[in-house]
Amino acid sequence: MTLFAIVCCSLRLQAQEKQSINGYLxxxxxxxxxxxxxxxxxxxxxxxxxxxxxxxxxxxxxxxxRNVKKVYPISREINQAIIVRGNMEEADLD
Numbered sequence: 244m245t246l247f248a249i250v251c252c253s254l255r256l257q258a259q260e261k262q263s264i265n266g267y268l269x270x271x272x273x274x275x276x277x278x279x280x281x282x283x284x285x286x287x288x289x290x291x292x293x294x295x296x297x298x299x300x301x302x303x304x305x306x307x308x309r310n311v312k313k314v315y316p317i318s319r320e321i322n323q324a325i326i327v328r329g330n331m332e333e334a335d336l337d
Contacts, residue, residue, distance in 0.1 A: 272281040295301040 269280045269282050271278050273279075293301075293304070295304065
């Protein structure tokens, strides 16, 4: 009977497996006996709504924003390509 109890207990202990954590590990703080996560948040800037003199100014502003959003990612890629090429040329000169 004792052997049966030992075998059952050992099987039960082996059945407990470590569970993976699906999330982020963050530092913890203890506040009034409660454990809470401590994270630093980025500063958020809130601007007042834009006011335009007329409809034409509003359309020009939003057209500029739209064009910048299209071109800026491409310009960053081109800038990286120029830097890489410059580094390759410097390596060839050495």
